[in-house]
Amino acid sequence: MILVTGAGGFIGKEVCRVLSELGYEVVALDRQFATSTPYRQVMGDVGDPAFLARVFESQKFETVVHLASILKTASRKNPQEALRVSVGGSLHLLELAAQSGVSKFIYGSSITAYGPKPLARYGEVSEEEPPAPNTIYGVSKRYVELAGQNYNDQGLLQFVSLRIGMVVGPGAVNTSTPWRSQIFEQLGLKQPAPINFSFGENARLPLVYLTEVAEIIRHLHEAKRPKFTLYNTPVxxxxxxxxxxxxxxxxxxLRTTFSSTAGLDDPEAIDSRRFRGEFGYQPIPLRERFQEFAGKN
Structure with missing residues (x-):
């Protein structure tokens, strides 16, 4: 049985869909869900230790896929909530997973944990690059990575952190970056449609398609013991x-506009050879994804 936190979110919904369609028994956990699903839903707050304890008392999980967190803009606006949920909730989840005999803990981290890394200076950033996050969101991701690594080093559970690139694909709701879905959802429209990018036209974007993230997590779940505890998503x-x-x-x-501010908090380019090499993974090219949504193939 697989517990997926943040299961009502953009990435979480797709992870649950992919895993459940492959026959895995999924328990989806989030504060709320927009629709019913063929897998079990559990509603509650990851930042509530008593709630988490009840979840683990009622079920035995083989793997935890932890995607729940306070996102970047919300973390900046409410750092106390980011500390309570993104850090505190993650620590409680790690401890409960270790105590209950969970075999593998897959953590949905972010390339934001690296901090800003200009291409001209750093090139494509690999997992060997020292992290230097400069946002509350990035720092919270790095903190949980270190905590999980500590559990892994003590042999309490198998911990794997996945630093996820900029995720694009249809279906994002309640997001401060709607362009991530609009670039797909509006491709097939017959009437003119605007897409506003929240950065300058020279910004560099390490992009990964939504379904690829779910497939990468599936590979990590199915691997008996991954060679590393940290991977960048192929981008x-x-x-x-x-x-x-x-x-x-x-x-x-389509009418595209750009923000006057080009700054991003992430590396400008990502090296994803570690995951590709170990798992022989070849994502479907984004151009093919775009063509599909535009009705061109």
Whole structure:
């Protein structure tokens, strides 16, 4: 049985869908769910230790996929809540997982844990690059990585951290970055449609498609013992100008605009050879994904 936290979110919903369709028994945990699902839903607050304890008392889990956290903008606006949920909730979850005999704990981290790493200075950033997060969100991710590594080193459970790139795909709701879904959802529209990118046209974007993240997590779950405790998701490194230009070739009716501020808190390019090499993983190219949504293939 697999427990997925943050299961009502953008990534969590897709992880649950992929795992359940493959026949895995999934328990989905989140504060709320927008729709019913074929897998079991448990509603509650990851930051509530008593609630988490009840979840683990009622079920025996083989794997925990921990995706619940306070996102970047919300963490900046409410650092106390980020500490309570993203850090405190994660620590309680790690301890309960270790106490209850969970075999594997897969943590949904972020490339934001690296901090800003300009391409001209750092090149494509690998897992060997020392992290230097400069946001509350990034620091919370790094803290949980270190805590999980500590549990792993003590032999209390198998911990794997997945530093996830900028996730794009259909279906995002309640997000401060709607462009991540609009670049797919609006491709097939017949009428003109705007897409506002929240950065400058020269920004560099390490992109990963939503379903690829779910498949990567599946590979980590199925691996008897991954060689490493830290992986970058395989990504495609685009510039914002390249991205806007390509989707406009598929649908000239799309009107793209850019923010006057180009700053991002992430590395500009990611090296994903570690995961690709170990698992022989080859993602479907994003251009093929775009073409599918535009009805071009």
């Amino acid at each position: 495609e490194n685009w510039t914002a100008r390249e991205l806007a230009g390509y989707i406009q070739t598929l649908n000239p009716g």
